[in-house]
Amino acid sequence: MASKKIAIGGISTECSSYSPLYQSKHDFKSIQGQALLDLVDFPFSEFDIKPYPLFFNKSVPGGPIEKEYFTQVKNQFIEDIHSLGKLDGVLLLMHGAMYVEDIEDPEGEWIASVRKEVGPKCIISVSFDLHGQMTDQIISNIDAFAAFKTAPHIDVKETYQRSSMMLSKALNENYRPYVLWSAIPVLVSGEMSSTFEEPCQSIYESLELYNQEPNILDCNLMIGYVWADTKRAIASSVVTCTDEKSGAIICKSIANLYWDNRKKLNYGMRTGDIHSALDSLEDDFSIIADSGDNPTAGGVGDRADILKVILETDLKGTLIAGIASKSAYDELTNGNQFTIGGTFGGGGPSLKLNADSVYFQSQCVIVKVNKTTIVITELRRPFHSLTDFTDLKIDLRSFQLLIVKSGYLSPELKELSVPSFMVLSDGAVNQDLHSIANKKRNTKLYPFQDFDDFVPDASNGKLIVS
Numbered sequence: 421m422a423s424k425k426i427a428i429g430g431i432s433t434e435c436s437s438y439s440p441l442y443q444s445k446h447d448f449k450s451i452q453g454q455a456l457l458d459l460v461d462f463p464f465s466e467f468d469i470k471p472y473p474l475f476f477n478k479s480v481p482g483g484p485i486e487k488e489y490f491t492q493v494k495n496q497f498i499e500d501i502h503s504l505g506k507l508d509g510v511l512l513l514m515h516g517a518m519y520v521e522d523i524e525d526p527e528g529e530w531i532a533s534v535r536k537e538v539g540p541k542c543i544i545s546v547s548f549d550l551h552g553q554m555t556d557q558i559i560s561n562i563d564a565f566a567a568f569k570t571a572p573h574i575d576v577k578e579t580y581q582r583s584s585m586m587l588s589k590a591l592n593e594n595y596r597p598y599v600l601w602s603a604i605p606v607l608v609s610g611e612m613s614s615t616f617e618e619p620c621q622s623i624y625e626s627l628e629l630y631n632q633e634p635n636i637l638d639c640n641l642m643i644g645y646v647w648a649d650t651k652r653a654i655a656s657s658v659v660t661c662t663d664e665k666s667g668a669i670i671c672k673s674i675a676n677l678y679w680d681n682r683k684k685l686n687y688g689m690r691t692g693d694i695h696s697a698l699d700s701l702e703d704d705f706s707i708i709a710d711s712g713d714n715p716t717a718g719g720v721g722d723r724a725d726i727l728k729v730i731l732e733t734d735l736k737g738t739l740i741a742g743i744a745s746k747s748a749y750d751e752l753t754n755g756n757q758f759t760i761g762g763t764f765g766g767g768g769p770s771l772k773l774n775a776d777s778v779y780f781q782s783q784c785v786i787v788k789v790n791k792t793t794i795v796i797t798e799l800r801r802p803f804h805s806l807t808d809f810t811d812l813k814i815d816l817r818s819f820q821l822l823i824v825k826s827g828y829l830s831p832e833l834k835e836l837s838v839p840s841f842m843v844l845s846d847g848a849v850n851q852d853l854h855s856i857a858n859k860k861r862n863t864k865l866y867p868f869q870d871f872d873d874f875v876p877d878a879s880n881g882k883l884i885v886s
């Protein structure tokens with residue numbers, strides 16, 4: 421028998437509808453060819469499957485995607501699929517929280533276009549971020565689904581492999597799985613639903629137990645994405661199964677489990693404004709997360725609100741990493757004067773400063789203003805790994821306070837086990853959920869509304885399954 425033929429590719433980003441900074445072609449990195457196969461890292465040949473890598477376009481989360489770019493890249497993907505001829509399967513790598521103006525469900529539209537191109541017999545297996553959104557359009561066009569089970573995400577590769585395995589087994593053993601989903605009227609930030617803190621730690625552990633139930637292939641809880649004001653924004657459970665009735669029972673059980681724990685969702689660290697953060701600081705090395713401007717959640721990453729307070733306070737030994745500003749970076753190539761804050765359109769104060777010292781390293785410029793060291797980045801980027809600092813010749817231990825644009829601390833920063841505080845600062849990903857505009861979300865959602873009546877339904881995207 422000839423090998424089965426599958427295509428691999430997709431698009432992944434997370435878009436805050438509150439960000440003024442649109443994403444287009446230049447924001448995306450395209451992973452193709454062997455690099456894409458290496459990323460998925462699954463032994464398809466052992467299943468007599470020949471994979472055809474197309475492209476996987478990925479960006480640092482940001483603002484809305486320009487409609488023209490979205491349409492162009494989606495059409496390109498469909499053309500690439502078309503050029504492969506008849507396919508037995510498709511492995512789609514998506515995030516699930518894209519926002520494109522006038523397109524309510526961009527991932528759904530992408531997946532529906534793939535389905536239209538490959539026909540009804542082809543098996544489509546999808547991998548999502550747990551901060552993605554589900555819709556009937558997505559569910560009704562796919563055959564298998566796996567999402568991350570960790571946030572912060574440390575199981576990306578495992579998730580690709582779960583979707584690859586479901587696809588490979590379905591093709592090899594000639595069956596077609598079902599995917600069901602239950603919407604759950606809860607919508608919180610990733611910080612309130614870290615899988616390394618309760619209640620989500622236990623909930624995600626229980627997904628493994630549900631996976632052991634008969635006819636169940638893969639259970640997921642989708643937290644959703646709170647910073648896109650869209651109709652589809654809601655949490656959900658998603659189950660891939662070989663029997664719809666069994667899948668529906670499990671799907672509804674997971675939905676009830678999350679719903680019943682909704683009031684226990686919390687930030688998992690001390691929170692408040694910058695003044696309460698500074699008041700609570702001890703003498704030991706500490707970390708403050710400037711959460712409203714966190715680029716990995718879709719914030720712009722250019723705001724100087726916290727820097728302004730730090731300069732006024734004149735604390736000893738503070739490192740701020742980083743603030744994105746192409747214009748300040750360029751100014752510093754000519755002298756020590758620079759203007760920083762909101763230069764990509766993210767808002768907040770604009771500060772005219774004079775650097776006491778300046779050095780350039782790896783598309784960053786590190787300046788010292790009085791007792792404060794500031795890393796100014798030419799591009800938007802996070803500082804989550806210890807090598808992000810060593811690469812810039814920065815010794816964290818020589819500072820008393822580190823301020824990063826982040827929500828929950830990255831695993832490496834958390835591992836330092838030092839006092840930490842999350843500032844609920846302004847920005848495109850404001851963690852103070854009651855303060856964000858809520859115009860398009862027209863269903864009742866906890867914590868925007870407090871209510872008790874919820875009975876989950878399980879749907880296959882076309883019909884309620886009972």
Ligand SMILES: [Zn+2]
Nearest residue numbers: 549550551573
């Ligand atoms: Zn995520």
